[in-house]
Amino acid sequence: MSAPTIDHTLDEILNLAASHFKVSREKLTPDDDFFKTLGIDSLQALDLLTRLEHHFRIELPDYELQGVSDFRTLAGRIQARL
Amino acid sequence: MNDFKGQTLSWKIVNGAIELALHRDPCNEIGSLTLDELEKFAEALPCLANEARALIIHSTQKAGFSAGADLRELFQRGQQVDRSAALRGVREFLERIHAVMNTIDAAPLTTIAAVHGVTFGGGFELALVCDIIVADRMARFCFPELRLGLIPGFGGIPRLKRDLGNAVVRDLLLTGRSFNVMKAQQIGLVSQIAAEGEALRVARATASQVGKFDKRTAAAAKAFVKPIPYEELKREIDIFCDLYSRPAVEEGLRRFVENEGVQPYLP
Numbered sequence: 001m002s003a004p005t006i007d008h009t010l011d012e013i014l015n016l017a018a019s020h021f022k023v024s025r026e027k028l029t030p031d032d033d034f035f036k037t038l039g040i041d042s043l044q045a046l047d048l049l050t051r052l053e054h055h056f057r058i059e060l061p062d063y064e065l066q067g068v069s070d071f072r073t074l075a076g077r078i079q080a081r082l
Numbered sequence: 083m084n085d086f087k088g089q090t091l092s093w094k095i096v097n098g099a100i101e102l103a104l105h106r107d108p109c110n111e112i113g114s115l116t117l118d119e120l121e122k123f124a125e126a127l128p129c130l131a132n133e134a135r136a137l138i139i140h141s142t143q144k145a146g147f148s149a150g151a152d153l154r155e156l157f158q159r160g161q162q163v164d165r166s167a168a169l170r171g172v173r174e175f176l177e178r179i180h181a182v183m184n185t186i187d188a189a190p191l192t193t194i195a196a197v198h199g200v201t202f203g204g205g206f207e208l209a210l211v212c213d214i215i216v217a218d219r220m221a222r223f224c225f226p227e228l229r230l231g232l233i234p235g236f237g238g239i240p241r242l243k244r245d246l247g248n249a250v251v252r253d254l255l256l257t258g259r260s261f262n263v264m265k266a267q268q269i270g271l272v273s274q275i276a277a278e279g280e281a282l283r284v285a286r287a288t289a290s291q292v293g294k295f296d297k298r299t300a301a302a303a304k305a306f307v308k309p310i311p312y313e314e315l316k317r318e319i320d321i322f323c324d325l326y327s328r329p330a331v332e333e334g335l336r337r338f339v340e341n342e343g344v345q346p347y348l349p
Contacts, residue, residue: 046200046222046260051220059261061257062260063257063259
């Protein structure tokens with residue numbers, strides 16, 4: 001089975017974030033700063049990371065998220081682990 | 083004292099199990115007040131153990147089991163006195179909390195940590211003293227101390243070494259990364275995974291099961307398979323204090339305490 005495309009991964013991240021943090025999916029765009037758009041702090045970001053790890057069945061060390069704050073870069077980090 | 087309700091924690095006996103609930107805002111940071119109340123618990127434990135078959139430690143805080151040591155208090159106390167007095171205070175704190183941890187570790191009843199969310203640093207170390215860790219699907223574990231120029235100081239390294247392979251310990255300690263419950267189960271740290279919000283229920287079911295067996299036999303089995311690494315625990319305090327005395331640690335603590343950004347818990 002081939003790996004999903006980066007666009008597909010990005011779409012799944014946006015869907016999951018919108019659903020969990022109860023934000024309209026239409027309001028989220030790939031280049032948003034997710035801390036600001038979702039209104040989350042670092043503990044909630046770790047919660048999001050855990051949900052993404054479970055969803056994609058990957059392990060993504062949090063140091064790979066250092067300095068990452070937009071969905072597109074996050075999708076790239078996840079894609080590299082699929 | 084079968085029931086206690088303090089400012090940071092409470093305990094009571096429910097269906098033959100002691101339930102120790104952590105409830106300090108925001109995420110059960112372990113400072114001097116929590117230590118005082120943990121010491122009360124350790125003092126009461128021999129009597130409680132006569133009345134119960136198991137101990138469950140859990141948190142009522144939404145964010146998680148515990149974010150670890152109260153770094154704000156550690157930093158602020160260090161600012162109020164000279165370095166040698168600060169160092170003496172840190173050593174005294176560590177010796178006191180080690181005594182509590184060792185008492186729970188050696189308790190003659192089965193101990194269960196029911197963890198969820200953030201289980202970091204000293205909170206992780208508190209879970210590690212328990213015989214069984216039941217983890218919520220959303221639990222996350224971490225030893226972030228190296229980010230501050232320190233090592234875990236509440237007995238974490240010797241207990242992690244006791245329970246896991248050394249290569250895994252090195253990875254977790256030297257990267258300071260957090261890891262999820264699937265990884266925790268894969269490396270042998272977590273024995274049972276509960277659905278989101280169900281860790282306490284699963285821990286209660288486990289406590290009920292262990293309560294079916296002869297208490298003295300269970301205590302003998304526990305003592306046989308779970309040695310307490312007293313010498314390494316003492317060395318950990320020495321290493322922690324040696325590292326703490328460096329100016330780099332004060333700066334690391336200051337950065338954490340004064341960080342008003344959204345990422346203080348990210349590396």
